[in-house]
Amino acid sequence: AQSVTQPDIHITVSEGASLELRCNYSYGATPYLFWYVQSPGQGLQLLLKYFSGDTLVQGIKGFEAEFKRSQSSFNLRKPSVHWSDAAEYFCAVGGAINTGTASKLTFGTGTRLQVTL
Amino acid sequence: DGGITQSPKYLFRKEGQNVTLSCEQNLNHDAMYWYRQDPGQGLRLIYYSQIVNDFQKGDIAEGYSVSREKKESFPLTVTSAQKNPTAFYLCASSSGTPGADDEQFFGPGTRLTVL
Numbered sequence: 001a002q003s004v005t006q007p008d009i010h011i012t013v014s015e016g017a018s019l020e021l022r023c024n025y026s027y028g029a030t031p032y033l034f035w036y037v038q039s040p041g042q043g044l045q046l047l048l049k050y051f052s053g054d055t056l057v058q059g060i061k062g063f064e065a066e067f068k069r070s071q072s073s074f075n076l077r078k079p080s081v082h083w084s085d086a087a088e089y090f091c092a093v094g095g096a097i098n099t100g101t102a103s104k105l106t107f108g109t110g111t112r113l114q115v116t117l
Numbered sequence: 118d119g120g121i122t123q124s125p126k127y128l129f130r131k132e133g134q135n136v137t138l139s140c141e142q143n144l145n146h147d148a149m150y151w152y153r154q155d156p157g158q159g160l161r162l163i164y165y166s167q168i169v170n171d172f173q174k175g176d177i178a179e180g181y182s183v184s185r186e187k188k189e190s191f192p193l194t195v196t197s198a199q200k201n202p203t204a205f206y207l208c209a210s211s212s213g214t215p216g217a218d219d220e221q222f223f224g225p226g227t228r229l230t231v232l
Contacts, residue, residue: 041205044160046220104162107160109159
C-alpha cells in the first residue's frame with residue numbers, strides 16, 4: 001500500500017530564512033510525487049511534481065524539491081521564505097490506477113507553515 | 118478560464134438529511150475525484166470516476182454516493198448513513214493520460230456542517 005509521512009505538523013520560520021519541509025513515501029513502483037499548497041478555506045494548488053528524469057524539480061513561487069530514491073524522500077525547499085508563503089503544504093504520492101485513466105493519490109497529513117516577520 | 122467549480126461554498130444540514138455537493142469542470146478532463154479533508158488527517162479519497170457512467174469507491178465511500186452522467190459534472194451526495202459528515206469536501210479532476218505525467222486540479226471546496 002502506498003503511504004506518505006510528513007513528520008512535521010507545524011513549522012515556524014522567519015521571513016527571509018530558508019525552508020525545508022520533509023516528506024517520506026512508500027510506494028511499490030516508481031512513484032509520481034507532488035507537493036500542493038493550501039491557503040485556509042481554499043482548494044489545493046500544485047507547487048511541483050516529479051515523474052521521472054532530473055531528481056531536482058523546480059516549481060512555482062521559487063520552490064524546489066529533490067527526489068531521493070535511496071531515502072524514499074521528496075523534501076520541499078525554498079531558499080528565502082516570504083510572509084505570503086504561510087499556508088499548509090501537502091505531499092502526495094501516486095500512480096495510475098491499474099491501466100485506467102484515473103490516478104490514485106495518497107496525501108500526507110500536511111505541514112502548517114507559519115512565517116514570522 | 119478553465120477550472121473546477123464547487124457549490125455551494127458553505128452548506129448546513131440537519132441530521133438525517135441527504136445533501137448533494139456540486140462539482141463542475143471545463144478542463145475536458147476524463148477523470149474526476151472527491152476527497153474529504155479533516156483537520157490533521159490530510160485528504161482521503163471518497164469516490165473517483167475515470168469516464169462517464171463509471172465510478173469506483175475510494176478509501177472512505179461508506180455513506181456517500183456519486184453519479185457521472187456528463188463528462189464535466191461529478192456530484193457527490195452525502196447520505197444520512199454517513200456518521201460524521203461535517204468536513205471540508207474537495208473535488209478534483211485530471212486529464213487521465215494513462216501512464217504519463219498527470220496532475221490533479223482541485224476546486225475551491227465545500228464546507229459541510231451538520232447541525
